[in-house]
Amino acid sequence: MILHISSPDEWAADQERGEIRPDSLDAVGFVHCSDPGSVHLPANLFYxxxxxxxxxxxxxxxxxxxxxxxxxxxxxxxxxxxxxxPIPVESVVRVLDFPPGDDGVLRLPATF
Incomplete structure (x- = not known):
């Protein structure tokens, strides 16, 4: 499995459109994703x-x-x-809340 960071508004728009197609796809030609072991890196750098x-x-x-x-x-x-x-919304098998910990750091959720 691979992981994509989103906001609730972006996810709602993706579901309506039927695909994940963030601005990054148009700007750089791909949708940014991570694996479970590295998702914390872009999460804490950009979010x-x-x-x-x-x-x-x-x-x-x-x-x-x-x-x-x-x-x-x-x-x-x-x-x-x-x-x-674009990533079809049917390829999304789970949606998890992704809050920071008490220390403000974003980490892979324990529920993953």
């Missing part, structure tokens, strides 16, 4: 302080996924799954 996030659990079967380094590259060399095209 620090947010308390309204969701974590969409996506089944990557049949999706055009390419594993690539982040931009900028992470010091550990971790790569991320980028989906080169």
């Amino acid at each position: 620090a302080g947010r308390t309204d996030l969701l974590l969409l659990v996506v089944d990557p079967a049949g999706l055009p996924v390419k594993w690539e380094p982040g931009d900028p590259e992470h010091p550990t060399g971790v790569w991320f799954p980028h989906v080169y095209g």
